[in-house]
Amino acid sequence: MRIGWQKHFAVPEQVKASSTLSISCNRTAPMTPSYSMSRIPNEKVQRIAKAFAGRWRIVEMNNRNSDFLDLVEEAHLIFDGKSDGEIAFGAVKGFLDVRYGARDGLACAEFSWEGYDENDSACGRGWVVIDTVGMLVGHFYRHYGDDSEFACERG
DSSP: OOOOHHHHOOOOHHHHHTOOEEOOTTOOSOOEESSOOOOOOHHHHHHHHHHHOEEEEEEEETTBOHHHHTSSSOOEEEEETTTEEEEEETTEEEEEEEEEEEETTEEEEEEEEEEEETTEEEEEEEEEEEOTTSOEEEEEEETTSOEEEEEEEEO
16 A cells, blocks of 8 residues: 655655764664754653554555565564564564654654564664654665665554
């Protein structure tokens, strides 16, 4: 199902421009953002984490067709607890390290991930925001690989 999520929510250019992080797949070097999310109190971070909590079905990626998304299992993002999660689509399966905050006034979850793509080690990063119609929209990056905008519905 193509939902045309870009019609519902256009990612602001300043968000796209500020979405770079330095990461290390082996996690020996700390992640150092080249920007900073808004500093917000811990109790607000907990409320933001609750808004993202649960399973989200990946319904669209701009450079993948829907048959590929569900190749091995139903494509999804799961935000579980304070800083954990999971991503799966195609032959990719990864575990998330999540940080919650606000970006340009929107609730935001930024993550690094580590896992496998067709049994080869893979890692990367990404971010999502909750748009005005309650969908997650964001960007997924594979370290030394491709990247894709995507949209998710709860469930």
